[in-house]
Amino acid sequence: MDKAKRKAIIAGNWKMNKTPKEATALLKAIAPLVADADCEVIACVPYVDLAAAIEATAGTNIKIGAENCHWAESGAFTGEISTGMLKEVGVEYVVLGHSERRQYFGETDETVNKRTKAALAAGLKPIVCVGELLWERECNITEEVIARQIKLDLWDVTEEELKNVVIAYEPVWAIGTGKTATSDQAEEVCAFIRAQLAKLYNQDAADAVTIQYGGSMNDGNADELLSKVNVDGGLIGGASLVAEKFAAIVKAASK
Ligand code: 13P
Numbered sequence: 001m002d003k004a005k006r007k008a009i010i011a012g013n014w015k016m017n018k019t020p021k022e023a024t025a026l027l028k029a030i031a032p033l034v035a036d037a038d039c040e041v042i043a044c045v046p047y048v049d050l051a052a053a054i055e056a057t058a059g060t061n062i063k064i065g066a067e068n069c070h071w072a073e074s075g076a077f078t079g080e081i082s083t084g085m086l087k088e089v090g091v092e093y094v095v096l097g098h099s100e101r102r103q104y105f106g107e108t109d110e111t112v113n114k115r116t117k118a119a120l121a122a123g124l125k126p127i128v129c130v131g132e133l134l135w136e137r138e139c140n141i142t143e144e145v146i147a148r149q150i151k152l153d154l155w156d157v158t159e160e161e162l163k164n165v166v167i168a169y170e171p172v173w174a175i176g177t178g179k180t181a182t183s184d185q186a187e188e189v190c191a192f193i194r195a196q197l198a199k200l201y202n203q204d205a206a207d208a209v210t211i212q213y214g215g216s217m218n219d220g221n222a223d224e225l226l227s228k229v230n231v232d233g234g235l236i237g238g239a240s241l242v243a244e245k246f247a248a249i250v251k252a253a254s255k
Helices: 020-034 047-056 083-089 099-104 109-121 134-138 142-153 183-200 203-207 222-226 243-254
Strands: 009-013 040-044 062-066 093-096 125-130 166-169 211-214 233-236
Touching (some): 009 166, 009 211, 009 243, 020 243, 047 062, 047 083, 222 233, 222 243
Parallel strands (some): 009 233, 093 125, 166 211, 211 233
């Protein structure tokens, strides 16, 4: 990563794990281990854990994120959560367009874009996830897939707003599979994402965007992945649920 140009960010994506009590315990265990981190540390947690998580991390350097948000301010959208609701409880970040949302809940680039625009308008910082399926990589269309996602997900996002956007490159075949992209594969696509941003905006704007890698990142491979110039952090699933492992990744990003 290039810390001179952009922030290193390690974010946990807890997915559908941990009750509010368990969330408090895990965050209390993580906090002292990451207190001297030289990178941003975020935990993105289930909606019902948010209040407990914000309370548990008060006065620490851990920031709290949600795992999704709706684009409407309010209305007849059973089961959805608005940006205003997240803001009021003190959420700063929100994961959007995660491949599990795309795969299991019908999210499209259009809805990811609507959510991204709404999050930015509300003053939340979206972590926008992109990534190719294994089949798409095998068919050699990784770059087409990523270019399309970046263009559509960030459609109508201004250069000013882009300053608050984090991109997470998560190859779908590497998520929860124990199969990590090699550091060269991660670098190749993260660099490609930055080149796309430079085309859509300009080089300076692109250079300032934090681009994370996600997909089986852990305490054993974080050093190598984060040594790459365009890999500015990680979006961590499984390993973010174990305090020591998450802290070790934060340490790797702090170097
Ligand atoms: P794993 O780290 O469990 O592979 O999950 C990655 C991920 O999907 C983070 O958003």
